[in-house]
Amino acid sequence: QKEVEQDPGPLSVPEGAIVSLNCTYSNSAFQYFMWYRQYSRKGPELLMYTYSSGNKEDGRFTAQVDKSSKYISLFIRDSQPSDSATYLCAMSGSNTGKLIFGQGTTLQVKP
Amino acid sequence: GAGVSQTPSNKVTEKGKYVELRCDPISGHTALYWYRQSLGQGPEFLIYFQGTGAADDSGLPNDRFFAVRPEGSVSTLKIQRTERGDSAVYLCASSLRDRIYSGANVLTFGAGSRLTVL
Numbered sequence: 397q398k399e400v401e402q403d404p405g406p407l408s409v410p411e412g413a414i415v416s417l418n419c420t421y422s423n424s425a426f427q428y429f430m431w432y433r434q435y436s437r438k439g440p441e442l443l444m445y446t447y448s449s450g451n452k453e454d455g456r457f458t459a460q461v462d463k464s465s466k467y468i469s470l471f472i473r474d475s476q477p478s479d480s481a482t483y484l485c486a487m488s489g490s491n492t493g494k495l496i497f498g499q500g501t502t503l504q505v506k507p
Numbered sequence: 508g509a510g511v512s513q514t515p516s517n518k519v520t521e522k523g524k525y526v527e528l529r530c531d532p533i534s535g536h537t538a539l540y541w542y543r544q545s546l547g548q549g550p551e552f553l554i555y556f557q558g559t560g561a562a563d564d565s566g567l568p569n570d571r572f573f574a575v576r577p578e579g580s581v582s583t584l585k586i587q588r589t590e591r592g593d594s595a596v597y598l599c600a601s602s603l604r605d606r607i608y609s610g611a612n613v614l615t616f617g618a619g620s621r622l623t624v625l
Contacts, residue, residue, distance in 0.1 A: 400549075402549070404547065428612065430613075437618070438618055439511070439598055439600075439616030439617050439618050439619055440550065440598075440616050441615075441616070442613055442614070442615075445613065484549050484550070486549075488612055492563065492612075493538050493540065493555050493557070493562065493563070493602065493612050494540075494552055494555060494563050494566075495540075495550075495552070495612065495614060496552065497542075497549035497550045497551070497552075498549050499547075499548055499549045500547075500548070500549045
């Protein structure tokens, strides 16, 4: 079993839809939770990060962490065709630089 | 530089050959990471450096893989006796050292080196 599980999709939604992306994990030592976005043939770029449990909002994006359930989510409101990409969750413990990534979910937003 | 630079962007080699992949991190970033990403998968951790030393090399799959960072800046990932299963995109990332101990470890990635072993 992988430390971080993420449904690979693909997920296809119409423009303007609310998108929900999720990851589960098994390592209770994870303290930092991140979402990266990766366009085709590009490196991942950081969207958001959250420390421990709670919510964080940044524009159309909201990240949620539920450590009791070992479950994290990313919500995208008013999705746009430019949001079409692969979304990767990533996690780390408190005293390591090592990030563990999920498989990535491919999202397509149709105009 | 402004971002993480990786060369070559594409490398095609034959099974059994030796390959070197280079990473030039963001100026001032003391931590450097190598990941491998196979098609349809997330990045898989290989190794990371704090300065010149390898802080964690637990992800290197076997002794054919080796990485160095002799002056604490540029790093080279070396793969000996390449196999077809080594075909993947090799991603390099860098981060500020103090982020690791005082907050989230924000990695900035390069575009990757795509390795194809025939």
